[in-house]
Amino acid sequence: MAITKINVGPIHPSTHGVLRLVVHLDGDTIVKVEPHIGFLHRGVEKLVETRMYMQSHPYMEKIDYMAPMSVDELYVATVEKAMGIEVNERAQYVRVVLLELQRIASHLFWVGSICNDLGQLFTTFMWGFRDRDMALRLLEVATGQRMFYVNMRLGGLARDIPEGFAEEVIEFLDYLEKRLKDYEKFIEKNPIFIQRMKGIGRLSRSEALDLGVTGQVLRTSGVSYDVRKNNPYYVYEKLNFNPVVLTGGDNLARYKARVLEIKESIRLIRNALGNMPEGSALGMPVKLVSPPLKNRMVTVSRENPRGEEMMYMVGDPQKPYRLSIRAPTFINLSALDYMARENRFADLFSIMGTLDLVMADVDR
Amino acid sequence: MSIDSIIENAINSHSLAVSLAGLIAYGIVIAILIFAFSYFFGWFERKLIAKSQYRHGPTYVGKYGILQNFADLVKLLAKEIIIPENANKVLISLAPVVLVALNVFIIFLIPFSPALQASNLGLGLLLIFVVLGFTPIILFIIGFASGNKFSDISAQRSVLMLISYELPMIIVVATLALFTGSYSINGIIAAQARLPFAILMPIGFFVFFVAMLAELERPPFDTREADSELIAGWLTDLSAPYYALALLLDYTRMLLGGLLISILFLGGWDGPFLPAPLWLLIKAFLVAVFITIIRITTMRMRVDKILKFGWIWLMPLALLNMVITFFLFL
Numbered sequence: 001m002a003i004t005k006i007n008v009g010p011i012h013p014s015t016h017g018v019l020r021l022v023v024h025l026d027g028d029t030i031v032k033v034e035p036h037i038g039f040l041h042r043g044v045e046k047l048v049e050t051r052m053y054m055q056s057h058p059y060m061e062k063i064d065y066m067a068p069m070s071v072d073e074l075y076v077a078t079v080e081k082a083m084g085i086e087v088n089e090r091a092q093y094v095r096v097v098l099l100e101l102q103r104i105a106s107h108l109f110w111v112g113s114i115c116n117d118l119g120q121l122f123t124t125f126m127w128g129f130r131d132r133d134m135a136l137r138l139l140e141v142a143t144g145q146r147m148f149y150v151n152m153r154l155g156g157l158a159r160d161i162p163e164g165f166a167e168e169v170i171e172f173l174d175y176l177e178k179r180l181k182d183y184e185k186f187i188e189k190n191p192i193f194i195q196r197m198k199g200i201g202r203l204s205r206s207e208a209l210d211l212g213v214t215g216q217v218l219r220t221s222g223v224s225y226d227v228r229k230n231n232p233y234y235v236y237e238k239l240n241f242n243p244v245v246l247t248g249g250d251n252l253a254r255y256k257a258r259v260l261e262i263k264e265s266i267r268l269i270r271n272a273l274g275n276m277p278e279g280s281a282l283g284m285p286v287k288l289v290s291p292p293l294k295n296r297m298v299t300v301s302r303e304n305p306r307g308e309e310m311m312y313m314v315g316d317p318q319k320p321y322r323l324s325i326r327a328p329t330f331i332n333l334s335a336l337d338y339m340a341r342e343n344r345f346a347d348l349f350s351i352m353g354t355l356d357l358v359m360a361d362v363d364r
Numbered sequence: 365m366s367i368d369s370i371i372e373n374a375i376n377s378h379s380l381a382v383s384l385a386g387l388i389a390y391g392i393v394i395a396i397l398i399f400a401f402s403y404f405f406g407w408f409e410r411k412l413i414a415k416s417q418y419r420h421g422p423t424y425v426g427k428y429g430i431l432q433n434f435a436d437l438v439k440l441l442a443k444e445i446i447i448p449e450n451a452n453k454v455l456i457s458l459a460p461v462v463l464v465a466l467n468v469f470i471i472f473l474i475p476f477s478p479a480l481q482a483s484n485l486g487l488g489l490l491l492i493f494v495v496l497g498f499t500p501i502i503l504f505i506i507g508f509a510s511g512n513k514f515s516d517i518s519a520q521r522s523v524l525m526l527i528s529y530e531l532p533m534i535i536v537v538a539t540l541a542l543f544t545g546s547y548s549i550n551g552i553i554a555a556q557a558r559l560p561f562a563i564l565m566p567i568g569f570f571v572f573f574v575a576m577l578a579e580l581e582r583p584p585f586d587t588r589e590a591d592s593e594l595i596a597g598w599l600t601d602l603s604a605p606y607y608a609l610a611l612l613l614d615y616t617r618m619l620l621g622g623l624l625i626s627i628l629f630l631g632g633w634d635g636p637f638l639p640a641p642l643w644l645l646i647k648a649f650l651v652a653v654f655i656t657i658i659r660i661t662t663m664r665m666r667v668d669k670i671l672k673f674g675w676i677w678l679m680p681l682a683l684l685n686m687v688i689t690f691f692l693f694l
Contacts, residue, residue, distance in 0.1 A: 004513070006513050006514075006517075007513075012595060013591055013592050013595060014592040014593070028517075028520075028667075028668070115663060116592060117592050118592070118663035118664060119583065119584075119586065119590060119591075119592050119593070119663050119664025120583075120661075120662065120663045120664075121413065121583065121659055121660055122413075122417060123413075123416060123417050123660050123661065125417075126417035126418060126419060127417070127418070130418050186661070190661075190662065190663065192584050192662055192663045192664075192665055193663050195665070195666075195669060196663060196664075196665075196666065344666060344668065345517065345593070346587070346590070346593050346664075346666045346667065347666065348593075349592055349593055
């Protein structure tokens with residue numbers, strides 16, 4: 001049968017931004033998917049070379065607009081490592097709490113949007129948004145901004161968490177645990193959801209390892225790799241949590257992994273709030289002249305909500321000589337072709353949805 | 365003398381001119397009804413969906429946003445008509461109009477009370493389902509006439525849908541006709557005077573309801589329009605005024621579906637206290653609300669799964685319904 005080529009995007013209701021896909025179809029079956037990227041390329045890596053260290057810091061957050069704090073924190077951690085600055089212990093705990101809140105917010109958004117990709121009329125989407133906004137409100141209480149925080153400073157934070165923040169967070173976590181049960185009832189009990197997700201978009205363990213995918217896409221293929229566990233940073237070692245590793249490698253596993261990760265994050269936050277030491281979490285104030293470099297070449301990696309985000313920096317005295325970012329979604333996107341083959345055209349969008357793409361992160 | 369009896373007397377008059385005038389008057393009443401239902405149900409649906417999603421829905425234009433749909437209509441009608449180069453110009457501009465006309469025609473054929481009906485056709489049921497059968501074919505024509513690959517896929521899905529739900533639906537309707545011994549809608553409603561068919565043959569009701577959801581392109585069977593996959597399916601290349609027409613069509617079909625389900629299974633216009641047409645409209649409205657609630661909750665089924673569902677579940681159930689009906693009641 002003749003192969004039909006269909007151009008999906010860059011303007012399409014469910015490409016999650018500006019992604020263009022050229023889909024080769026044999027009837028209704030996908031033969032090949034070619035992603036065409038670069039519509040949101042802003043040259044972040046080059047821009048950083050022209051700014052002082054702490055000047056490009058707000059710009060980093062726009063790389064991953066669904067989880068701005070995770071990239072922000074990664075950049076600051078890279079600079080800290082280059083300058084040999086230690087983060088004080090309370091700040092480490094606060095950073096963990098804020099990062100996990102950010103992860104919850106990002107995953108809640110994803111849970112909503114996957115149902116939208118499957119053709120639901122924005123119901124779970126709005127529910128996810130509503131609960132995500134509660135997490136964002138907590139981040140606003142802690143940092144003063146709703147989405148783009150610029151709260152990290154060398155060696156700590158710009159603002160310590162306010163009085164009564166822990167109680168508010170725990171109240172939210174209690175609410176969220178109840179809410180997750182609602183989601184399970186509403187989504188997982190729906191036979192159409194299971195039918196559309198189970199066995200769709202399989203990625204085998206060997207393929208996942210060969211492609212270098214990270215995050216939930218790797219962990220649902222049966223590989224236990226979570227940077228928080230395998231290469232721990234901050235106080236993750238001391239906290240009690242298990243990375244979510246599932247087998248199956250299909251859409252349903254990726255959905256379950258994200259829901260379970262929300263639960264793990266809830267555990268982590270409770271744990272971190274309980275063990276948080278007294279003191280000050282404040283970091284150094286922003287100055288144009290930064291402390292001298294200790295290491296010229298550093299690599300730091302973090303478990304972003306979407307996978308392993310890594311920064312490699314070669315430093316000069318006042319500004320980076322070169323900064324290279326390993327974006328998790330960019331590498332996960334390369335797996336789309338392997339996942340989508342042999343599947344139906346209608347499932348392409350849910351498979352793409354489970355990759356949790358943020359095009360700003362892919363294109364940088 | 366009330367309006368419906370005037371119209372009834374006119375339609376049944378022996379003079380051709382008076383009879384024609386009566387039909388035209390009835391047609392105007394139906395047109396007003398369809399517009400009013402589309403308008404208010406469109407608003408109500410938006411509000412209902414908004415409530416389920418912790419939103420407010422339209423609030424700005426008019427009290428409770430009641431004029432929002434009117435504002436949208438004006439906006440859509442004021443826009444330019446663009447017909448793509450690849451499209452078949454005649455078909456794409458004619459087919460949506462024909463589609464609306466056919467659906468309006470079916471509602472015109474449906475009796476609203478023993479008095480208020482265009483004509484008491486002996487074969488009314490047959491005619492309704494014959495005309496209803498044209499809808500997927502016209503959607504198919506629009507899809508292919510658009511000259512757009514997304515609309516093409518929508519057209520192919522339209523055919524697949526057609527062969528998956530139409531047959532079980534017709535079998536259920538045939539069972540009804542055989543059971544009551546008449547093809548006339550009045551006969552079917554009269555047969556439900558004691559017990560509505562929804563209770564008498566629940567399996568048949570289920571099959572018909574599911575098939576009707578597919579016929580009306582409502583979730584989980586909205587694969588032809590599939591906005592998260594096919595942009596808008598057969599609607600992708602229709603310009604704003606045609607899109608307005610398609611929206612009107614959506615609610616016309618909603619009314620049509622509600623009316624058909626209420627007439628065939630929920631006892632039609634039978635009910636205490638209120639006048640007959642009002643009862644029928646209330647039942648149709650409740651069915652439409654139920655369909656909207658399904659729309660809020662479910663995801664979309666894949667078209668090959670719908671085909672499987674149609675042949676593995678709906679078809680045997682429809683036959684089972686037929687067998688049970690004949691062994692138990694005849």
